[in-house]
Amino acid sequence: RPPPYLSRELGYSTNNSAQSLPARSSGKPTLHDFQFGVTLGEGSYSTVKLAKSRVDGKEYAVKVITKSHLIRANKVETAAAERKALIRLNGHPGIVSLHHAFQDEWSLYFVIDYAANGEMQALISRLGSLSIPCVRYYSAQIADALEFMHSKGVLHRDLKPENILLDDAFRIKIADFGTGKVLEQGEERATTFVGTAQYQAPELLERKETTKSSDYWAFGCVIYQMTAGRFVFNELSDYLTWQKVKRVEYEVPDGFDEQAKDLVNKLLVHDPTLRLGAGPTGSPNDPNALKAHPFFATIVWSSLWTDAAPEIE
Numbered sequence: 001r002p003p004p005y006l007s008r009e010l011g012y013s014t015n016n017s018a019q020s021l022p023a024r025s026s027g028k029p030t031l032h033d034f035q036f037g038v039t040l041g042e043g044s045y046s047t048v049k050l051a052k053s054r055v056d057g058k059e060y061a062v063k064v065i066t067k068s069h070l071i072r073a074n075k076v077e078t079a080a081a082e083r084k085a086l087i088r089l090n091g092h093p094g095i096v097s098l099h100h101a102f103q104d105e106w107s108l109y110f111v112i113d114y115a116a117n118g119e120m121q122a123l124i125s126r127l128g129s130l131s132i133p134c135v136r137y138y139s140a141q142i143a144d145a146l147e148f149m150h151s152k153g154v155l156h157r158d159l160k161p162e163n164i165l166l167d168d169a170f171r172i173k174i175a176d177f178g179t180g181k182v183l184e185q186g187e188e189r190a191t192t193f194v195g196t197a198q199y200q201a202p203e204l205l206e207r208k209e210t211t212k213s214s215d216y217w218a219f220g221c222v223i224y225q226m227t228a229g230r231f232v233f234n235e236l237s238d239y240l241t242w243q244k245v246k247r248v249e250y251e252v253p254d255g256f257d258e259q260a261k262d263l264v265n266k267l268l269v270h271d272p273t274l275r276l277g278a279g280p281t282g283s284p285n286d287p288n289a290l291k292a293h294p295f296f297a298t299i300v301w302s303s304l305w306t307d308a309a310p311e312i313e
C-alpha cells in the first residue's frame with residue numbers, strides 16, 4: 001500500500017476509479033492485468049510502455065511514473081495535474097483518453113490510448129515536410145482539439161510535434177499533459193515557466209504568463225514546422241531563440257503556401273489577445289474565426305474525425 005500522504009496528494013481513493021471514468025465490473029486494474037511490451041517513450045519522471053490488457057485484449061500505452069522520482073523532484077503536483085487534465089478531457093477523438101489510473105508501492109500507472117503511428121515529429125523527420133493537404137488536415141484536427149481542451153479549462157502548455165501522436169488511422173491524438181494546467185473558475189492565466197524553447201510564446205518569456213493563447217502560438221509554430229520541415233524559431237542557444245521570439249522575427253521560405261503563411265502570421269502575433277482562435281466566443285478572433293480561415297476552406301468540420309486522412313506525403 002502506498003504511503004497515505006501520497007494517496008491523498010494525488011487525489012487517489014484507495015479502491016475507487018476516478019469518478020468520471022467508466023467503472024470496471026472487476027474494480028481497479030493492477031499491473032497483473034497487463035502484459036508489457038516495448039518502450040514507446042521516455043521522460044524525466046516517466047516511461048511509456050506498450051501494454052496488452054489481459055482483460056479486454058486491447059493494446060494501450062501505459063505511462064509509468066516512478067514515485068521516488070516525483071518526490072525527489074517535487075513533482076507530485078505535476079502527476080496529479082496530468083491525471084486531472086486527462087479526466088476532464090476524456091472523450092474527444094483528438095486527445096488521448098485516460099482509461100484507468102492506478103498505483104502500487106513504487107509507481108503510478110496511467111493507462112491511455114495507444115497511438116499506433118507514433119509521433120508527428122517522426123513523420124515530419126521521415127518525410128522532410130508534409131504536403132499541404134496533410135498540413136491542412138492535421139492543423140484542422142489540432143484546432144478542433146485545442147478548442148475543446150480550452151472549453152474544458154485545460155491548457156496544454158507544451159504543444160509540439162513530439163506530443164502530437166497519430167493513431168492507426170493517421171488521425172491526431174494530443175498527448176502528454178504533464179505540463180498541462182487545469183484552470184479554476186474565472187482563472188485565465190498560469191505563471192509557471194514550462195514548455196520547450198522553440199514553441200514558447202513571448203508573454204511567457206516576458207511576463208511568465210501562459211493563457212489559452214500561448215497554445216495558439218505553439219500551434220502557429222507547429223503549422224510552420226509541418227509545412228517548412230524546420231522550426232520557425234531556432235537559434236544556436238535558447239537565449240538567442242528567445243530574442244527572436246520576443247521580436248517575432250521569422251522568415252517564411254519561398255514556395256510556402258500563401259494561405260498557410262497568412263494563418264501562421266495570424267497565430268504568431270506578439271499580443272496574445274489578438275491571436276486567431278484565442279479571442280472569447282463572439283469576438284473577431286474566436287475559435288470559429290480560426291476555423292473560418294481560408295486555409296481551412298475545404299475542411300468539412302462535421303466529418304473531420306471520420307473522414308479518412310489524406311495520403312501521407
Ligand code: ADE
Binds near residue numbers: 040041061114115
Ligand atoms: N508515446 C508516448 N505516448 C504514446 C502513446 N499513447 N501511444 C503511442 N506512442 C506513445
